Amino acid sequence: MDCDAxxxxxWERIKRFVPGGTKGKRGPRTNNRLFLEALLWMARSxxxxxxxxxxxxDYRSVKRRYYRWIEIGVLDEMLSVLARExxxxxxxxxxxxxxxxxHAAGARKVKGGPDAQGLGRSRGGxxxxxxxxxxxxxxxxxxxxxxxxxxDIAFAHALVEGFDAKAxxxxxxxxxxxxxDRIDEAGIDVVIPPxxxxxxxxxxxxxxxxxRNKIERFFNKLKQFRRVATRYDKLLANFMxxxxxxxxxxxxx
Numbered sequence: 058m059d060c061d062a063x064x065x066x067x068w069e070r071i072k073r074f075v076p077g078g079t080k081g082k083r084g085p086r087t088n089n090r091l092f093l094e095a096l097l098w099m100a101r102s103x104x105x106x107x108x109x110x111x112x113x114x115d116y117r118s119v120k121r122r123y124y125r126w127i128e129i130g131v132l133d134e135m136l137s138v139l140a141r142e143x144x145x146x147x148x149x150x151x152x153x154x155x156x157x158x159x160h161a162a163g164a165r166k167v168k169g170g171p172d173a174q175g176l177g178r179s180r181g182g183x184x185x186x187x188x189x190x191x192x193x194x195x196x197x198x199x200x201x202x203x204x205x206x207x208x209d210i211a212f213a214h215a216l217v218e219g220f221d222a223k224a225x226x227x228x229x230x231x232x233x234x235x236x237x238d239r240i241d242e243a244g245i246d247v248v249i250p251p252x253x254x255x256x257x258x259x260x261x262x263x264x265x266x267x268x269r270n271k272i273e274r275f276f277n278k279l280k281q282f283r284r285v286a287t288r289y290d291k292l293l294a295n296f297m298x299x300x301x302x303x304x305x306x307x308x309x310x
Contacts, residue, residue: 103283143192148222175293177204195271
């Protein structure tokens with residue numbers, strides 16, 4: 058996928074999930090494909106809204122429609138539909154930290170309070186953490202965001218819930234009895250190295266654990282989108298919209 062162009066086959070996979078574009082007397086009221094390409098340009102370039110090339114539309118209209126999509130969950134639905142194609146031979150979970158630009162701080166008081174910003178202080182300053190679950194090929198099936206200082210294990214149950222995989226793969230940061238028991242009860246193999254401080258070191262499939270590199274490669278692909286690699290948006294929902302858009306683009310490749 059180019060910086061701001063969808064191939065015909067990519068557009069065909071998702072166009073039925075894109076709202077708007079209703080035909081009027083003078084033709085379609087909006088160009089949905091062009092709008093998505095404008096969002097992809099924003100996600101990949103990391104540019105400001107006002108820097109959007111004119112050929113991709115008026116930045117004010119694109120910005121308003123993007124915020125509307127966030128409100129009604131269009132990108133969530135699109136990613137959910139693509140995730141139905143997942144290869145759940147195994148499920149991998151992990152997280153990555155995204156540093157926040159200074160422009161991401163200082164949001165006005167909004168509904169949801171501090172949680173609406175999703176910013177936390179960790180090493181290096183303000184940050185947001187993206188928690189992800191990927192399928193066997195390293196494609197995203199669930200994304201959750203939190204302030205950067207939150208512990209990975211706090212979101213582990215939400216990441217694995219509802220997936221019927223043969224095995225769950227994660228690093229030793231997820232080695233907690235409550236999570237291990239939850240996965241075991243579901244009849245899923247646990248591929249999580251035990252922490253050294255355990256009295257009894259639980260066995261795990263070391264060869265299968267090597268496949269965990271696929272979720273690390275997913276995070277690398279995700280951060281090729283500059284709007285994701287650095288957080289500029291003041292509100293967490295707006296930032297996660299670009300994260301989900303990048304995840305959709307990774308699925309479409």
